[in-house]
Amino acid sequence: DIVMTQSPLSLPVSPGESASISCKSSQSLLHRIGYTYLDWYLQKPGQSPQLLIYLVSNRASGVPDRFSGSGSGTDFTLNISRVEAEDVGVYYCMQSLQTPWTFGQGTKVEIK
Amino acid sequence: EAQLVESGGGLVQPGGSLRLTCVGSGLSFRNVWMHWVRQGPGKGLMWVSRINSDGGDTTYADSVKGRFTISRDNVKNSVYLQMDSLRADDTAVYYCATFSLDSAHWGQGTPVLVSS
Numbered sequence: 001d002i003v004m005t006q007s008p009l010s011l012p013v014s015p016g017e018s019a020s021i022s023c024k025s026s027q028s029l030l031h032r033i034g035y036t037y038l039d040w041y042l043q044k045p046g047q048s049p050q051l052l053i054y055l056v057s058n059r060a061s062g063v064p065d066r067f068s069g070s071g072s073g074t075d076f077t078l079n080i081s082r083v084e085a086e087d088v089g090v091y092y093c094m095q096s097l098q099t100p101w102t103f104g105q106g107t108k109v110e111i112k
Numbered sequence: 113e114a115q116l117v118e119s120g121g122g123l124v125q126p127g128g129s130l131r132l133t134c135v136g137s138g139l140s141f142r143n144v145w146m147h148w149v150r151q152g153p154g155k156g157l158m159w160v161s162r163i164n165s166d167g168g169d170t171t172y173a174d175s176v177k178g179r180f181t182i183s184r185d186n187v188k189n190s191v192y193l194q195m196d197s198l199r200a201d202d203t204a205v206y207y208c209a210t211f212s213l214d215s216a217h218w219g220q221g222t223p224v225l226v227s228s
Contacts (some may be wrong), residue, residue: 048207048218092157101159101171
């Protein structure tokens, strides 16, 4: 199985500041057809996960441009610029290159 | 707007069975692969199983293989998860979901508690 490792696991942030979450996979997520199957999700308190970023760096529909993703191979980063109160929750990276699909442990973002 | 609604969760004793149902609307159900993902209390997300669009191809996480069975009825726009030989560590909220390259739709989840 592909192991996904996130850091940090907890991230207190002041409003307006930027935040960065790292996600590392135990093997490359690059498919032979050229796609890298790494997505980012946010699970707000009491809600189901919602897609933020797909294929490493593409914002899902309706996602503010404060969110950006980058990386390649096995190392990926989610950046949030100008954090807002509505951004609190747990952020997960997920690989869908091969089954079983696997998630990172989650990073809890809270407002200071 | 796509919507997925799960049902069938509840309290079951260890060794017991439960059947979860997920009904989809607002999407071309018969053309999408469907998944189950679970989240234990206070824990992260764990992918459980998936089924292809016509139901002929299924895949499971090792921890549920041989105990859980995923199936679907495209006439009823429904996907099912039959859970047998349930254990305490199967306690979780179970979500059905569908994924494409640029989107994902999740249900609200149905809770399953395995306890005596």
